[in-house]
Amino acid sequence: MTATPEPATTQAPTPAPAIRKQPPPEEAAAPPGAGRKQPPGRATLLTGGLLAALVLLCLLSAGIGAYGIPLGDVLSSVLHRTGLGGAALDRVGESVLWNVRLPRVVLALLVGASLGCAGALTQGVFGNPLAEPGVIGISSGAAVGAVASIALGLSFFGNWTVTACAFVAGLATVLLVYVLSRSGGRTEVVTLILTGIAVNAFAGALIGLFIFFADNAQITQITFWQLGSLAQATWPKVLAVLPCAVAGLAVAPFYARKLDLLALGERPARHLGVDVERLRVVLVLVVALLTAAAVAVAGVITFVGLLVPHLLRMANGPGHRLLVPGSALGGALALLAGDLAARTVAAPAELPLGVLTALFGSPFFFWLLRRTRRGQGGWA
Amino acid sequence: MTITALFAARRRSLPAPVPAGTPLAEARDLHVRLGQREVLAGVGLVARAGEVLALVGPNGAGKSTLLAALAADLRPDRGEVRIDGRPAHEWSAPELALRRAVLPQAATLSFPFPVAEVVRMGRAPWAGTPLEDEDGTAVAAAMAATEVAGFAARPFSALSGGERARVALARVLAQRAPLLLLDEPTAALDLRHQELVLRICRDRASAGDAVVVVLHDLGLAAAHADRAAVLHEGSIAAEGPPAEVFGAGLLSRVYRQPVEVLPHPRTGVPLVIPER
Numbered sequence: 344m345t346a347t348p349e350p351a352t353t354q355a356p357t358p359a360p361a362i363r364k365q366p367p368p369e370e371a372a373a374p375p376g377a378g379r380k381q382p383p384g385r386a387t388l389l390t391g392g393l394l395a396a397l398v399l400l401c402l403l404s405a406g407i408g409a410y411g412i413p414l415g416d417v418l419s420s421v422l423h424r425t426g427l428g429g430a431a432l433d434r435v436g437e438s439v440l441w442n443v444r445l446p447r448v449v450l451a452l453l454v455g456a457s458l459g460c461a462g463a464l465t466q467g468v469f470g471n472p473l474a475e476p477g478v479i480g481i482s483s484g485a486a487v488g489a490v491a492s493i494a495l496g497l498s499f500f501g502n503w504t505v506t507a508c509a510f511v512a513g514l515a516t517v518l519l520v521y522v523l524s525r526s527g528g529r530t531e532v533v534t535l536i537l538t539g540i541a542v543n544a545f546a547g548a549l550i551g552l553f554i555f556f557a558d559n560a561q562i563t564q565i566t567f568w569q570l571g572s573l574a575q576a577t578w579p580k581v582l583a584v585l586p587c588a589v590a591g592l593a594v595a596p597f598y599a600r601k602l603d604l605l606a607l608g609e610r611p612a613r614h615l616g617v618d619v620e621r622l623r624v625v626l627v628l629v630v631a632l633l634t635a636a637a638v639a640v641a642g643v644i645t646f647v648g649l650l651v652p653h654l655l656r657m658a659n660g661p662g663h664r665l666l667v668p669g670s671a672l673g674g675a676l677a678l679l680a681g682d683l684a685a686r687t688v689a690a691p692a693e694l695p696l697g698v699l700t701a702l703f704g705s706p707f708f709f710w711l712l713r714r715t716r717r718g719q720g721g722w723a
Numbered sequence: 724m725t726i727t728a729l730f731a732a733r734r735r736s737l738p739a740p741v742p743a744g745t746p747l748a749e750a751r752d753l754h755v756r757l758g759q760r761e762v763l764a765g766v767g768l769v770a771r772a773g774e775v776l777a778l779v780g781p782n783g784a785g786k787s788t789l790l791a792a793l794a795a796d797l798r799p800d801r802g803e804v805r806i807d808g809r810p811a812h813e814w815s816a817p818e819l820a821l822r823r824a825v826l827p828q829a830a831t832l833s834f835p836f837p838v839a840e841v842v843r844m845g846r847a848p849w850a851g852t853p854l855e856d857e858d859g860t861a862v863a864a865a866m867a868a869t870e871v872a873g874f875a876a877r878p879f880s881a882l883s884g885g886e887r888a889r890v891a892l893a894r895v896l897a898q899r900a901p902l903l904l905l906d907e908p909t910a911a912l913d914l915r916h917q918e919l920v921l922r923i924c925r926d927r928a929s930a931g932d933a934v935v936v937v938l939h940d941l942g943l944a945a946a947h948a949d950r951a952a953v954l955h956e957g958s959i960a961a962e963g964p965p966a967e968v969f970g971a972g973l974l975s976r977v978y979r980q981p982v983e984v985l986p987h988p989r990t991g992v993p994l995v996i997p998e999r
Contacts, residue, residue, distance in 0.1 A: 470833035470834075471833065472833075472834065600847065600850075603836070603840075603844060604844055604847055605833075606832055606833040606834045606836065607831070607832060607841075607844065607894075608827070608831055608833075610796055610825070610827060611825070611827055613796070613816055614794065614819075614820060614823070614824065614825040615820050615844065615845070615847045615848055615898070616816050616817035616818075616819070616820030616821070616847060616848040617816060617847075618815075618816045618817075619816075656834070660835075660836065660837065660840075661834035661835060661836055662836070662840065
């Protein structure tokens with residue numbers, strides 16, 4: 344594995360996917376650097392908008408709930424803790440905010456960003472807009488690892504045991520799906536989806552087996568976890584997935600440019616200097632890391648990784664330099680909103696988050712299937 | 724990343740300009756097996772700077788396999804491929820990308836990138852090198868040459884087969900590699916654009932590049948190529964200037980179809996016509 348020089352993401356020659364409003368050829372021939380002085384394009388606006396929405400929703404989410412905390416108080420308490428002035432709340436408020444709400448918000452951010460980013464990467468690696476960890480079975484695979492570690496009462500890695508097991512099982516599943524669903528350097532939709540069905544079924548059976556052999560306390564734990572809820576969020580849980588999620592999210596954007604080239608196919612990508620084998624290995628690892636991070640705390644949450652990259656592609660085209668980090672932002676936003684809805688819509692009861700995302704995601708997936716089918720004139 | 728790019732530019736050796744006639748790609752005693760079949764059985768071929776070399780032959784003769792071997796896509800079972808004077812497998816992928824550009828037979832794209840971005844992908848190998856500055860001009864020139872500038876903003880997936888083929892060619896031209904390997908660039912094109920593509924090949928050869936092009940139209944090959952190699956069952960049946968190579972006897976035997984070869988009344992270029 345030779346060290347490939349990265350086609351530098353930071354100083355890439357293309358004047359950002361922003362100028363999808365194509366410059367006419369004369370303009371394209373303008374001296375280099377001219378593209379960078381253009382007014383903020385759609386990509387910048389989109390990123391800015393996503394970030395702003397995310398911050399706002401974080402603050403709202405921290406304040407809204409059975410024990411309401413006004414926005415001003417949230418801000419003031421956060422400022423106080425970071426040593427920038429402000430003031431602490433009363434004892435209850437402080438405890439609700441810092442021990443209940445904020446871990447949950449941070450966990451939703453991490454899980455959502457991981458799901459969104461993993462979706463964008465999976466679609467890029469498979470070269471198929473329908474690939475998503477949940478759909479093609481990677482999440483279930485990771486879930487088998489997580490369930491096994493709970494059912495067998497493993498604790499060799501302390502706090503990180505569930506995540507580590509989810510990662511190992513998830514990695515094995517990505518590799519399996521990748522090998523099974525590709526032929527001749529391409530992934531056909533039918534093969535991919537059918538592989539997903541088979542893998543999901545097998546993973547389901549394994550999970551069933553583990554539950555069968557688990558004792559009552561473990562079954563309760565597994566069931567709560569399977570519903571895909573963030574209700575049990577605590578700081579140790581945040582810490583448990585933080586390394587996986589951060590590592591995955593930090594590495595992913597560096598491969599955006601190469602993912603663009605991979606869209607041309609494996610051979611053409613290689614002709615353009617991409618070390619395709621290395622790219623594949625790295626990205627499969629990253630997908631497994633991100634999926635493990637999401638699955639370990641929140642069970643199988645499907646469709647976020649499918650929906651978010653698709654909406655972004657519609658808004659700003661398929662360029663991965665915005666798509667990969669943008670999907671992380673969008674995923675975080677979607678999950679935060681989903682979690683807020685899950686705990687407020689039917690208050691004081693709480694809807695399972697996984698149920699909510701599937702409720703919205705499945706019809707979208709169906710629509711996507713129809714559209715893809717029409718686009719290529721049938722599956723055969 | 725900026726630091727990586729800095730080092731990358733230093734680590735990669737850029738191709739130096741070479742005088743016309745220098746071998747840019749060379750196959751020596753090439754043997755390739757795909758499954759049970761020996762697709763190439765002892766092929767020797769040289770692509771030189773400044774000339775257009777046409778690969779012709781019937782279906783399944785091994786043209787695309789030979790092109791893939793010259794592109795360093797596959798390792799031969801025996802024999803050697805040298806690119807720019809070094810064995811092909813000794814180059815790293817990024818270094819090869821600076822030296823040879825390849826047009827695949829079918830252009831596919833997983834996601835609906837707009838045309839201009841697809842063409843710009845051809846510039847990826849130059850990121851972090853001094854020639855990165857040429858990106859804009861290279862893309863614009865390639866799009867103008869292939870007449871795709873008119874639909875620069877349209878998504879690739881919305882184009883017709885012939886338009887896609889031209890966009891793919893534009894991407895390959897934008898790469899500005901000294902060795903061009905084109906697999907049936909004219910297959911999906913109308914008359915005008917077939918001529919256009921071969922004129923581009925000629926221009927690139929005049930500019931000092933080596934162009935290897937797989938063609939099915941023997942008339943096109945005869946009119947535009949400096950040399951033609953006729954492949955037959957995995958080896959080269961004849962090689963040389965088209966006027967010498969395209970004999971009725973050889974072509975009739977290789978294609979298993981009786982043909983007549985007539986000189987064009989005005990230019991004298993051989994015209995190959997099946998006997999009907």
